[in-house]
Amino acid sequence: xxxxxxxxxxxxxxxxxxxxxxxxxxxxxxxxxxxxxxxxxxxxxxxxxxxxxxxxxxxxxxxxxxxxxxxxxxxxxxxxxxxxxxxxxxxxxxxxxxxxxxxxxxxxxxxxxxxxxxxxxxxxxxxxxxxxxxxxxxxxxxxxxxxxxxxxxxxxxxxxxxxxxxxxxxxxxxxxxxxxxxxxxxxxxxxxxxxxxxxxxxxxxxxxxxxxxxxxxxxxxxxxxxxxxxxxxxxxxxxxxxxxxxxxxxxxxxxxxxxxxxxxxxxxxxxxxxx
Amino acid sequence: xxxxxxxxxxxxxxxxxxxxxxxxxxxxxxxxxxxxxxxxxxxxxxxxxxxxxxxxxxxxxxxxxxxxxxxxxxxxxxxxxxxxxxxxxxxxxxxxxxxxxxxxxxxxxxxxxxxxxxxxxxxxxxx
Numbered sequence: 001x002x003x004x005x006x007x008x009x010x011x012x013x014x015x016x017x018x019x020x021x022x023x024x025x026x027x028x029x030x031x032x033x034x035x036x037x038x039x040x041x042x043x044x045x046x047x048x049x050x051x052x053x054x055x056x057x058x059x060x061x062x063x064x065x066x067x068x069x070x071x072x073x074x075x076x077x078x079x080x081x082x083x084x085x086x087x088x089x090x091x092x093x094x095x096x097x098x099x100x101x102x103x104x105x106x107x108x109x110x111x112x113x114x115x116x117x118x119x120x121x122x123x124x125x126x127x128x129x130x131x132x133x134x135x136x137x138x139x140x141x142x143x144x145x146x147x148x149x150x151x152x153x154x155x156x157x158x159x160x161x162x163x164x165x166x167x168x169x170x171x172x173x174x175x176x177x178x179x180x181x182x183x184x185x186x187x188x189x190x191x192x193x194x195x196x197x198x199x200x201x202x203x204x205x206x207x208x209x210x211x212x213x214x215x216x217x218x219x220x221x222x223x224x225x226x227x228x229x230x231x232x233x234x235x236x237x238x239x240x241x242x243x244x245x246x247x248x249x250x251x252x253x254x255x256x257x258x259x260x261x262x263x264x265x266x267x268x269x270x271x272x273x274x275x
Numbered sequence: 276x277x278x279x280x281x282x283x284x285x286x287x288x289x290x291x292x293x294x295x296x297x298x299x300x301x302x303x304x305x306x307x308x309x310x311x312x313x314x315x316x317x318x319x320x321x322x323x324x325x326x327x328x329x330x331x332x333x334x335x336x337x338x339x340x341x342x343x344x345x346x347x348x349x350x351x352x353x354x355x356x357x358x359x360x361x362x363x364x365x366x367x368x369x370x371x372x373x374x375x376x377x378x379x380x381x382x383x384x385x386x387x388x389x390x391x392x393x394x395x396x397x398x399x400x401x402x
Contacts, residue, residue, distance in 0.1 A: 170362050203280035210362070235283065242284040 009033040009084060011042055013054065014071075014095035016102045024095075024102065027051075033084065039072050039092060040079040043106075056106035063222060066156030069163070070106050071095040076160035078222045097163035113162050116175040119201055120183035125194025126251050140255035145190040152185035152230050154223045161217035161227050167210045174210045175201075177217035181227035184234040193251040199241065208234050286354045292347040296340055332399030341392040349381045 008030050016024040031045045040058055047054045056079070058068035063081035070079050073093050084092060100108035124139075126132060161177040162168050168176045175183075183202060186192050202208065208231045218228040240246035303315055307322045318326035331337050360373050 167362070170364055172364065199280075203278075205279055207279055209279045209283050210358070212358075238280050239284045239287060242280050 005033065005085075006090060007033060009037075009042065010091045011046060012091055012093045013043075013046070013106070014093075015054075015105050016096075017053075018104055037084050038080055039070075039077070039082045039084065039087075039094065040068055042084070042092060043079060043094070054106075055104045064156065066158035069097050069108075069158035069160045069222075071097055071163065076163040076220045078158060078160070081222055097159050099163050099165065099168045100159065108159065108163075110159055113159055113176060113178060114157075116179040116206065117157070117182060119206070120175065120179050121194055121198055122179075122182040122186055124186065124189065124192045124251075125197055126191070127193065131254065135254075137254040137257055139191040140252045141190055145252075148190070149185045149188040151225055152181050152188070152227075155181060155185070155221075155225050155227075156223055158222065160220045160222060161225075164216035164220040166214050166216065167212065171210050173205045175206045175208075177211075177227035177231065180208050180211075180234060181217075181225065181230040184230040184237075187234065187237065190249065190252050195237075195241075195248075199238065202234065202238060207238070211235075282354060286351060289347040289351040289354075292343060293351060296344040296347070299340070329399050329402055332395055333402075335396070338392040338396040342389050345388040345392070346385055349385055353377045353381045 009032075011029040011031060013027050013029060014024050015021070015027045029046045029050050031042055031049070034041070040061065043054065043056060043058075056068065056070065058080060059065040060067070061080045063078050066078070068079040069076060071077075071094070072079065072082055073087050073089060073091075076097055079094070094106060096102050096106045097108045100110060100113070103109050124132070155178060157178060159178065161181075165177055167174050180202075183198050187195050187198060211228070211231045213228060213232065215228045218226040221227065237246060302310065303312060304322050307316055312322075313319075315331055316322050316324075316327045317330050318324055320327070357374060357377055361370060365373065
């Protein structure tokens with residue numbers, strides 16, 4: 001923060017009090033600006049010093065938990081991961097994520113997103129339930145197989161992609177980029193055998209068919225995930241599946257345990273336990 | 276439940292058919308000066324000269340490809356229109372009505388176009 005940086009910042013916050021407000025309204029707050037200040041820091045300052053009734057979700061403060069997704073200066077972002085210095089404007093306009101109902105102030109109702117997510121079975125589906133419940137080892141996976149889905153596994157379910165998607169905005173049936181991207185993440189996992197079960201949902205109206213590749217989901221993702229790519233890859237898989245050209249795979253089995261492991265002689269012994 | 280997966284796959288397939296047949300059309304009609312399709316333009320001159328059009332019209336290959344192109348274009352286009360209309364969030368009843376209307380329109384245009392192709396084939400054969 002150099003000498004020319006303003007000492008104060010204007011927050012324009014979208015407020016909605018259920019039972020009191022019929023429609024959301026804007027409220028302005030002027031607060032001191034500090035070096036390294038994030039959008040979330042500013043909201044905390046407002047809550048602590050000006051209006052304790054201001055509501056939002058947040059938790060980890062380091063871009064990991066995905067709780068604090070909100071619309072900041074017209075773009076869906078994580079409030080904790082957005083520095084005021086990167087916004088450029090002297091005004092910070094904060095609103096709840098679009099395409100969701102508002103519970104209160106900056107708190108969107110994410111339940112429909114997680115319902116769609118759950119409907120697409122975002123977990124490994126295998127027949128060897130016994131092995132999953134009482135594992136005898138690790139399911140085998142090569143680094144190349146990991147690359148098939150790795151970037152999609154970075155999703156933190158913040159909902160920013162859903163807020164940016166023009167199809168989610170108009171089609172209440174469409175599952176949206178997060179659930180579809182996560183369905184592809186598991187379909188592309190060599191340890192998974194659940195494609196046929198997920199296809200029951202994906203091949204219908206809730207599948208990827210309404211996506212017309214605006215690509216906004218990938219543009220706004222704070223974790224650099226590319227859900228638009230996942231959706232196109234999923235469409236391709238489903239087309240191959242329909243014309244019987246999809247390469248089916250059996251879920252990988254348990255990797256054999258290494259048998260010849262010797263301790264390197266140059267590694268010293270660990271110190272004795274103190275507790 | 277496979278309805279959308281099936282329709283999308285046919286949409287893609289129809290797109291490929293359109294690409295191939297329009298490529299064929301462009302090649303025959305616009306690259307003749309370079310490729311010299313004497314079998315398709317036996318009278319010489321331009322591909323759209325009357326004699327060349329009649330000769331091509333007498334070959335069964337052309338009415339067949341016209342009908343194929345017509346079917347592919349109608350399905351591809353009307354499925355796209357259906358998608359656009361469905362993005363306006365109609366009710367499920369209206370969705371069914373729109374689908375039925377587009378099927379009727381598509382089949383009607385397909386029958387009309389097929390009859391036209393067959394009529395032009397019969398006319399060319401009679402000349």
